[in-house]
Amino acid sequence: xxxxxxxxxxxxxxxxxxxxxxTKGMDGARMQEIADVAGINKAMLHYYYKSKQLLxxxxxxxxxxxxxxxxxxxxxxxxxxxxxxxxxxSNYISFIIKHPYLPNFIIQELNRNPDFIKTIxxxxxxxxxxxxxxxxxxxxxxxxxxxxxxxxxxxNILALNIFPFVAKxxxxxxxxxDDKGFKALMEQRKTEVxxxxxxxxxxx
Amino acid sequence: xxxxxxxxxxxxxxxxxxxxxxTKGMDGARMQEIADVAGINKAMLHYYYKSKQLLxxxxxxxxxxxxxxxxxxxxxxxxxxxxxxxxxxSNYISFIIKHPYLPNFIIQELNRNPDFIKTIxxxxxxxxxxxxxxxxxxxxxxxxxxxxxxxxxxxNILALNIFPFVAKxxxxxxxxxDDKGFKALMEQRKTEVxxxxxxxxxxx
DNA sequence: AATTAGTTTAACCATTTGGTTAACAAAGAT
DNA sequence: ATCTTTGTTAACCAAATGGTTAAACTAATT
Numbered sequence: 001x002x003x004x005x006x007x008x009x010x011x012x013x014x015x016x017x018x019x020x021x022x023t024k025g026m027d028g029a030r031m032q033e034i035a036d037v038a039g040i041n042k043a044m045l046h047y048y049y050k051s052k053q054l055l056x057x058x059x060x061x062x063x064x065x066x067x068x069x070x071x072x073x074x075x076x077x078x079x080x081x082x083x084x085x086x087x088x089x090s091n092y093i094s095f096i097i098k099h100p101y102l103p104n105f106i107i108q109e110l111n112r113n114p115d116f117i118k119t120i121x122x123x124x125x126x127x128x129x130x131x132x133x134x135x136x137x138x139x140x141x142x143x144x145x146x147x148x149x150x151x152x153x154x155x156n157i158l159a160l161n162i163f164p165f166v167a168k169x170x171x172x173x174x175x176x177x178d179d180k181g182f183k184a185l186m187e188q189r190k191t192e193v194x195x196x197x198x199x200x201x202x203x204x
Numbered sequence: 205x206x207x208x209x210x211x212x213x214x215x216x217x218x219x220x221x222x223x224x225x226x227t228k229g230m231d232g233a234r235m236q237e238i239a240d241v242a243g244i245n246k247a248m249l250h251y252y253y254k255s256k257q258l259l260x261x262x263x264x265x266x267x268x269x270x271x272x273x274x275x276x277x278x279x280x281x282x283x284x285x286x287x288x289x290x291x292x293x294s295n296y297i298s299f300i301i302k303h304p305y306l307p308n309f310i311i312q313e314l315n316r317n318p319d320f321i322k323t324i325x326x327x328x329x330x331x332x333x334x335x336x337x338x339x340x341x342x343x344x345x346x347x348x349x350x351x352x353x354x355x356x357x358x359x360n361i362l363a364l365n366i367f368p369f370v371a372k373x374x375x376x377x378x379x380x381x382d383d384k385g386f387k388a389l390m391e392q393r394k395t396e397v398x399x400x401x402x403x404x405x406x407x408x
Numbered sequence: 409a410a411t412t413a414g415t416t417t418a419a420c421c422a423t424t425t426g427g428t429t430a431a432c433a434a435a436g437a438t
Numbered sequence: 439a440t441c442t443t444t445g446t447t448a449a450c451c452a453a454a455t456g457g458t459t460a461a462a463c464t465a466a467t468t
Contacts, residue, residue: 169318174331193360
């Protein structure tokens, strides 16, 4: 066989590619920069991943497979809507603070190439809102929730949790906060957002 | 002077540039494609706008100047919070249905180059949340609203209104709607969103 | 020691891309 | 009528970019 793969080059490449693609996007990323960040020769990128497109897809799928289980919790979990909202909001915001470029990367690239989501859907059977809608309808009929449309509620949950990170520069400009202040606002949202949602939909 | 400017070339260029930049972004846009869309020679782009960067900035500022007055209404209008929320939600969603690429374009490019917002802020004195925060505090003290933080409320209003358009491919995937179904969901939100917000914050 | 097969590199290549140049055309100024 | 200014085009250019090649290197196998 060959050289001891003590430093897994393939992983280093994927890691460097993740950094560059997630900050610059497919169009803004340069193969040379990825090679530089990985500390290797540009030809190696093509040795392990045939083309820029394939390397990008590896990064994208990797990123999406990190996000999907988070969203899945809201859709296919057995707890009550109220508990789901509380847990998801707190967990998701913690998650994104650890992966700040992730939501914007995914949204940006899905907009650039909307067909891309088809490939994703084949691998992820759970991207389905049906169970969640049924649960909302049930809790409404039980008098736990006010009349509420499941799909709109789901959009609202995503919006309130994801948007602030996607629109970070805009929010920083309006609120005149620096990075520290922005982070504080986001920490506050871990409880604020679920209260906001529950306040609106819970029957009392 | 020169040739009859019966068809204002400069405007045609800006219009073509708007189309291409807003769908492909700065990095994905090609000067040749803009020229083709405008139906002119590539050299003309550089005759009227010195460089790709300057043409891009013209497009961006133009786009932002369209969006800013919409946001300004929420911040510096004299009606009650409840009326603001109702009017803004309905108006904003109508506005975006007319300019579907706008929010994503602005958010994407601000993330690519966060310093860009400084240039914007110099021209727009009104990007300031202070008045809104004071109004919320006042209505809370008057017992009209439940205890509510102005900055978080503003983030929530933006999130609920803007996010669905930014994350359109994701939402279409989850809800399994086509373009028509998506538009119907958005039309529904013109009233749903403001009810959702008012439900949550109004004292009763 | 020689073979073998995976790994790595430097140099190279074709194409794309933003930008420039020089010649030309039309209309107003002199 | 001629000069000048503005608008327009085709051809061109240098740099950047994704990708390739062929040779060199490394370590386990025979």
